[in-house]
Amino acid sequence: MTLFALTKTQEAGGSVALAAVLAAVGVFLLLPRPRGRFVPGGIAALIAAAAVLGAWLCTTFGNPLPDAIGSALFWFFSAGALVFGTVLVVQRNPARGAIAFAFVVLSTCGLFLLLAAPFLMAATIIIYAGAIIVTFLFVLMLSQAEGPSDENDRVREPLYGSFAGFAFVGLVLFTLYQTSQANVPAEPGQTKPDGRLPAPVLTAEERKVLADAVAKLDAPEANLDGDLGTATARAKRAEYFEEIKFAVAKVVGESRATSTDGSLRARLEKEPARDGKPAVLYRDDPQARDALDRARRVRDANFDSALDDLSGPNPEPARAKLKAQVRKLRDEVALLYGMGELPADNVRNLGLVLYSEHLLAIELAGTLLLVAVIGAIAVAHRKQDKGAAK
């Protein structure tokens, strides 16, 4: 590239445009039509496009060699998704297209696993397996007999269509490149955000402490219910919760201003600057910011005054308050614990987030499903032909 002395942005734009044009030509050659379909040329163009795109990804965003297994799986699944997606687009037979779509879904589920979403992987496989079987039924019921047909062997505007689609992809990739800061030269003494998927923020000991706390908070009834009459019974219960409180506080710190920071904040936060500036995060990734945010919420939910009231003269209202506090603290600690490593407790955390922060959206989704079912019945219902009855 010294020949034309291109800037880095022009080089990136050129690579992306070359990949997009090659892919568009390849798909154009492969799309079904009555005659003139040039399969080897189309496949060669698509392979060339994939090679250009892969090389560009490697040079721009880094060659993913050190994490050998993870990157091998990533390339395997992404190549599977793209190859079978292309097969779905250029395949004449809709039944074979449905099979290719099944492989696209499987590859996507592999990517979900790499991205620490095991529940979504299972849900996607289950739902799309059903969807693909239904599609198969429809193909069997509705598709014509043998021989070429208008709907399978003709396409609409293959040249314009493929160029429009891949021009869109090229623009998205170029925008990605421009926003990724990969083209910004690093200033000395400043780390540039590289989009790397961050390592877990919690250490193994902290995770163990939090898991213990969740387990203890899960079964508070035995320690909350029962007789509160004697001073020893009250003291015993208070001791149980004090223990949890201090264990949690060791990780996240305490809400009172005088007390020390927890180990999480000590590790993730730098010393606050002297002249009133906000504290600088030690680790400058969004996961650390999120973890500190979660830790703050846990800190706020930690037992404060209810424990003292439990030992006081009027234990009954304190008990109710403590119960609510236990539930809240348990949820917050579970969410923080799930941050340590996302696959851990994926289902529990997903459920917590789903039913605590997105409850209205769930109701709306349920309503949408109901409306869709009614609409499908109304659309597919065969109307009585009253004119013929007369």
Place this chain on the structure above:
Amino acid sequence: MTITLWHFLAVAAALFGIGLVGFLTRRNLITMFLCAEMMLQGVAINFVAFARYHANLHGQVFVLFILAVAACEAGIALALFLNLYRRRRSLDTSDWQELRETGVPAATDDDPLPRPPADPMPVLTPAGARPAPTAEEAARV
């Protein structure tokens, strides 16, 4: 350096684009439906990658909603296909091109489809010896 967020975003964009090409060009309703689902898969990869990057679960929750919407879409789309198929006995979208805007010329298929190869005539394997015609048989014919 390991796999970054941008790798996943790039794959998701490519998957979305392939689905877009299929949706724009193909004429079979079922194939178009599958291509639309593939575009949804690309979007789902985006959401999960951002969820992993920000280390919270909101992205995964969004993917659950995508699944719900995809299920609704599948139900209504297949019901519509049934209805359309009952009227025209075909899944070709161009059968419905009288619904286009006014002033847009109709799409015509100039190129005739190749005729399917006709089934070859059945051939019976010869069995036994061919009888030699006798003199009186020839006279009868």
